[in-house]
Structure formats: C-alpha cells, structure tokens
Amino acid sequence: MALGARCAIGATPIGQNRPEVTLLDYGAGNVRSVRNAIQLMGFHIKDVTGPKDIEKATRLIFPGVGSFWAAVDSLKNRGLIEALREYVQEDRPFLGICLGLQLLFEYGEETGYVEGLGIIPGGIKRFDESSGLKVPHIGWNALHLKQDASILDGVKGRHVYFVHSYRAVETPENKDWVLATSTYGTDFIAAVRKGNVHGTQFHPEKSGVTGLNIIRRFLGGGQSEAAERVAKQAEEAEPGKTAVQLAKRVIACLDVRTNDRGDLVVTKGDQYDVREHTETREVRNLGKPVDLASSYYMDGADEVTFLNITGFRNSPLGDLPMLEVLRKASEKVFVPLTVGGGIKDFTDKDGRYYSSLEVAAEYFRSGADKISIGSDAVYAAEEYIKSGQKTGNTSLEQISYVYGNQAVVVSIDPRKVFVKSPSEVPYKTVKVACPGPNGEQFAWYQCTVNGGREGRPIGAFELAKAVEELGAGEILLNCIDCDGRGEGFDLELVKLISEAVKIPVIASSGAGTVDHFSDVFSETPASAALAAGIFHRKEVPIALVKEHMSRAGIETRF
Ligand code: 1PR
DSSP states (O other): OOHHHHTOOTTOOTTSSOOEEEEOOOSSSOOHHHHHHHHHTTOEEEEOOSHHHHHHOSSEEEEEOSOHHHHHHHHHHTTOHHHHHHHHHTTOOEEEEEHHHHTTEEEEOBTBOEEOOOOEEEEEEEOOOTTSOOSSEEEEEEOEEOSOOGGGTTOTTOEEEEEESEEOOOOTTTGGGEEEEEEESEEEEEEEEETTEEEESSOGGGSHHHHHHHHHHHTTSOSSHHHHHHHHHHHHSOOSOOOOSOOOEEEEEEEEEEOTTSOEEEEOOBTTBOBOSSSSOOBOOOOOHHHHHHHHHHHTOSEEEEEETTTTTSOTTTOHHHHHHHHHHHHHOOSOEEEESOOSOEEOTTSOEEOHHHHHHHHHHTTOSEEEEOHHHHHHHHHHHHHOOOOSOSHHHHHHHHHOGGGEEEEEOEEEEEESOGGGSSSOOEEOSSOOTTOOOEEEEEEEETTTTEEEEEEHHHHHHHHHHHTOOEEEEOOTTTTTTOSOOOHHHHHHHHHHOSSOEEEESOOOSHHHHHHHHHHSOOSEEEEOHHHHTTSSOHHHHHHHHHHTTOOOOO
16 A cells, blocks of 8 residues: 555645644754645644654654764754654654654764664765765766655656765665665665655755655645645656656856845846946846746756855845745745855854854755855865865864755856966966967966955865865856856866866856757766856746757756
C-alpha cells in the first residue's frame, strides 16, 4: 500500500480545520521554504518547543540545516534527542530532510566523529574529491529508485535538488532502508524509508513541483487548491526528458537596489553602470524583485540569485525591503535562493554592532539557502595570503563553520588587465585569444570591491584558491568587462578559475544567446551559468536556453 494511503487525513474539506504537522526547526538555517511548502499544502504547523511536542506529534518533519555537530548540539541542548529517537523507533510518520536524514545514521564525520541517532547502520562521510570531483555536490541530480516508490511516485526521470558535501552509502547492513540512490562520483543514498519513517538527502522543498509533490504525498495528500494544482502539474509534467546525472544549472540573477525615488527595483548594469545613458541618469528599472523571481521560477530557472548591489553602503539588517523580498519570494519560489550584498561585520548608525554571522542568520531566516560574500571575502583572502594563517574570524570562515560551506558563495568581480608578459605581475595570467589594445598577448584578472569601484592587489585565480581554503562552497564568477554586453561569457576566465578550484563555479556575465550557454558548458568545467539582462529584457527565455542545452547533449533539468 502506498504511504499516501496509510497517512491519509480523513475528509477534511479544503480551507477548513487545517490538519497539523509538527516541525522540528532548531533555528540554524533556512527552514522557511519547508514551512511555506507545508502551508501551501493546506496544513497548520506546530513548532517543536520541547520533547512533549515530539511525543504528541502525528506527523513530524525535520529539515536539518547547518553542520552535523551543530545540529546534534542543538538537539542535545534542547533535550530532544531521546524523544526524537523514540518517535522514529515507534515507526510514526517522519520525514527527515538533508541533515534530518543524516542524523538518523550512527555518526557523522563533518568535524571529527559525532554520534547521530544510531537508527540506520552506517556513517556520514565526505564525498571523495581525489579524482577531481567538485565538492559540495550542488545541483539537480537524478534518482535511482530501489524500493516501491511510495512518496517518490512520479519522480522517475526527474531531477531533484541536492546541496551537501557529506553522504551515506549503501551497505548490506542498511540496504533495507534504501529507497533511492543517486550518483555523484560514486553511488550514495538519496532517500531512505522503512514503514512510516522517511528521509531525503535532497531538498524536496527546493525541487520545484516534483519536490512539492513529494511533500504532498508524505502528508497523505494535500488539503488546499494549491496542493491539487501541484498534484496535477506533477502528473502532467513533460514526459520524455529523462534525468540521468547532475544537470548543469541555469541561474537567473536579480541585481536589486533602491532607485532615486526610493523604490526597490531590479536593475541591470552595463559593465556595472546601472544608470540610464540619459541626462537624468536614472537607475535602470527592469521590474519588481518578487514578481521577476517568481516568473523565472515558473519559466524553469534552476536557482534565483538576489544581489543587493548597494549592500556596501546600506546595512542589510536595516535594509528591511531586501529581507522582505526574500520572505515573499520564498512563498512562491521553490528552487534555491541565494542572496548577496553587504555580508560583513558592521555597526549601525545607532552604534549597535552586528557580526557577519548575525547578518547571515537574518538572511537565512528570511528564506535564503545560500549567502554570497563579495568585498569582505577579498579582504579576507588578501590577509590570508599575506599571513599564511587562517584566523577563523573572517565572515567567510565563521559562516562556513556554522552553516557548512555549501551555504557560502563567494562572488568575484574581476576586471581584465592586459600585460605584455606574465613576468610583469605576481598574479596568474592567461594567454588571450584576442590581444589587448597594445597587442598584449596576456592578461590577469584583477579583483575589485564595492561593486567594481576599487581594484585590489589580488588576482581572481589567487582569490578563488584562497577563499576555497577559507571555506567557500561555491564561486560566483562575474566579469566586469563582459557584464551586460551580451557577447558571451569570458571563457578564458571561466576555464582558469573552474580548473583551479575543487568547488563548483558559476559562470556569470555576458550571456546574449543560447549558444553562449552551450559554449560555456562544453568549453569549461563550469557547474552553472548565470544571466540577468537577457532574461529581464525577455530577449531569450529560460525555456529556450534549456531546450538548446538539451539538444546540445548537456544534462538539463526540466
Ligand atoms: O561586496 O559583499 O557587498 O557584494 C556586492 C554584490 O553586488 C557582489 O556580488 C557584486 O557582484 C554585486 N554588484 C555590486 N555592484 C554591482 C553592479 O552591477 N553595479 N552587480 C553588482 C554585479 C553582476 C552580475 C550580473 C551578471 C550577469 N552584477 O551579478 O547579474 O554580470 O549579467 P548579464 O547576464 O546581464 O551580463 P558585497
């Protein structure tokens, strides 16, 4: 019998007496999307405030976020470990997501050996990157179903969203738990199930309609019109495109700032100049952040990135509109959201000091899955290269330690500088296909801060390697020269950086045609490609980009 039938919730009429789901949120990251997904399905959320709430729960969802040790610590401090273990051992309806699955195992090795709940035999270990695998495993991957699918009915042939560096593997001892595996380098456990107890390594709440339908099925069917729509959409989802492996991601980017009238708008620069070339020099206004984000979600964007491009001037905690954008967007957008701009330690105008960790926490709580650090990461890398010492105090190190490196992106804003010979500069250079204005055959990529306004004594290559060591989980690689030009990504730059680091690299700046996407994926190891202008101006829809990539033989999520 399908689990859906076992957990079915009577005949509660739509909109009345919403049934309850208990949510175990220990406040360590973005659980907003899980909340939004549950509410969308027509359920009321009861938060766990103590062990009693777990004892009384009839359905429990545990979306683990952050690091293994931090999660165990928090559960221990709140006295929840025993109640949780008993709940699962009693085979009561349970869905653990990501770390919520991992904690069911005996131990994790993320920061040394840490004991888990010990329900599933085996441990959680890091992906093996020795053969050049990019870790974290970030993106949309395929599932191989091992048991009758139950909550996974309908996912065959579709991609779901993963973001993690650690995983469990199937062994003879835990084989009876394994519901689905996925492949990244080697096979790993993507979902578990025994009786009413379920766990997914991927994020259903971030896996679009496919994922929402998994949550709906776990809840025994939806209790709202939205849930009915999800079921219908999942059923009607285009057949014939079969997920095989990790897909190359297409990301829509929204540069957000207030214009001169004080409205929060999506803008777009031309080589980072966001003002119209008119007498009044108004900030270019391309639409409203939440509306655009949700339309890109509907069009098939694999992720949405918001960059608060004046973050270096305005404190993000005081910048309530940006937090509100995240909160509103996460109600409609069920794919990952990244937010950048102004993530650093700061003191506000009233003299209140905020650590970058508090700033990041506020963004995560408001709906961000990943935060992106720009200028502050440049200063941290410069210091690290100079001293050769990690202090553990930089925003990058601290956020990565608490939330895991998969939640930390470093955004690089480099500008190309031509040189006659590599010996002219102490930075890594590339031999360029198109020589510079004075016939220069080489170039290095100078990092900038404050939205490209200030060049720093560090190259993109050196920065990328340093931030990887300091705890970045992904690199968003912009290019000031290409930004807004529509002439294609800087393939020399993307190749240089994505070959230099073991973490995923997002190629950004310059997309103008569908061919630019297939070029960047066939000529470089970039994991994702980000574009802004062509999507905002509706020149090339996301669906067309994806059709083209698929025809070019590039794994694509539909
Ligand atoms: O330094 O931590 O406060 O972060 C500031 C963030 O804001 C950085 O990620 C930085 O890249 C971004 N930013 C600052 N100023 C600008 C600007 O445009 N004036 N935007 C800016 C960067 C570049 C891309 C753009 C792509 C694709 N925008 O994000 O979306 O180039 O564009 P295209 O497809 O139209 O070519 P901090």
